[in-house]
Amino acid sequence: MxxxxxxxxxxxxxxxxxxxxxxxxxxxxxxxxxxxxxxxxxxxxxxxxxxxxxxxxxxxxxxxxxxxxxxxxxxxxxxxxxxxxxxxxxxxxxxxxxxxxxxxxxxxxxxxxxxxxxxxxxxxxxxxxxxxxxxxEALYLPVEARVMLRLASLARVYGEAAPIAEIRLTQEDLASMAGTTRVTANRVLRDLEQRGIVSLRRGRIIVVSRAELETVAAKL
CATH class of the missing domain: 2.60.120.10 (Jelly Rolls)
Known part of the structure; x- marks a missing residue:
């Protein structure tokens, strides 16, 4: 229940x-x-x-x-x-x-x-x-940090206890939650993709390693 x-x-x-x-x-x-x-x-x-x-x-x-x-x-x-x-x-x-x-x-x-x-x-x-x-957060954190923190939060919501999280939202949704543009959110996501932390698909963001994402977000 x-x-x-x-x-x-x-x-x-x-x-x-x-x-x-x-x-x-x-x-x-x-x-x-x-x-x-x-x-x-x-x-x-x-x-x-x-x-x-x-x-x-x-x-x-x-x-x-x-x-x-x-x-x-x-x-x-x-x-x-x-x-x-x-x-x-x-x-x-x-x-x-x-x-x-x-x-x-x-x-x-x-x-x-x-x-x-x-x-x-x-x-x-x-x-x-x-x-x-x-x-x-909106006033004092850099935009890249806000994107990372929102992404980590969404990974916890969608992934629960699993090491991988499939976030069934668009990059526009993520950008909006972070208070930035889709272009900026995409830049952050592409960087994470190159590092093997996320995988981008149409209409969804797959966090391949939640542990690595949490580590990166914690350092911001």
Whole structure:
């Protein structure tokens, strides 16, 4: 059974109540779960698969911020604020399943259990911490380092415990996550390919040696 980070602070009975209040949803690869700007009245717990979080830049292009997987969640802010709008588009990077919890049902749970509010506050605090770390990284790390770190992070997501990871994303996706251009990301990837650390294929990046990639990324 998937362990959801959002529910970790709750006792077992409260976790069961939350999960029992959810509705299972399934999404096919590249299907849009929600669009940026949509009314947000649902919290999602990711049960399986991987989901891309994307936003529209001031120039009108689309940027991929991150990827989330089993145990993660999204939509916490949307269910806490009436008439809230989605701040990002969520797209299934592969077939995915979520457990969706409506604002109305969450309000019932919050009224019955103060622990739900503490759970949501702790989650939002952690999101602020992650955002602060991302801002510092974007401001002070060289672009090559950001590409390497995002690649290593994706290898952990896709590879889990395996020594090799097949990242089923495009170089454009990786570049967007690192806050750079595809040309720059491709230059970094070609260098890693020459060193035998990655192998590039159409629409995917194969990390041949996760150990070597982690070693290189750790030195940045």
């Amino acid at each position: 998937t362990e959801f980070a959002l529910l970790r602070s709750l006792d077992p009975e409260d976790r069961r109540q939350v999960i029992a209040s959810c509705i299972p949803r399934r999404f096919k690869r590249r299907e849009i779960v929600c669009h940026e700007g949509d009314l947000g009245d649902t919290l999602h717990l990711v049960k399986s698969g991987l989901l891309l979080i994307k936003v529209t830049t001031p120039l009108g292009s689309t940027a991929t911020l991150t990827i989330i997987g089993p145990g993660d969640s999204f939509g916490e802010l949307a269910v806490l604020t009436p008439d809230a709008r989605r701040t990002a588009t969520v797209e299934a990077a592969e077939n995915a399943e979520t457990l969706s919890l409506s604002r109305d049902r969450l309000e019932v749970l919050r009224a019955a259990n103060p622990g739900i509010d503490r759970m949501l506050i702790a989650t939002l605090v952690e999101q602020v911490r992650r955002l602060s770390a991302s801002v510092l």
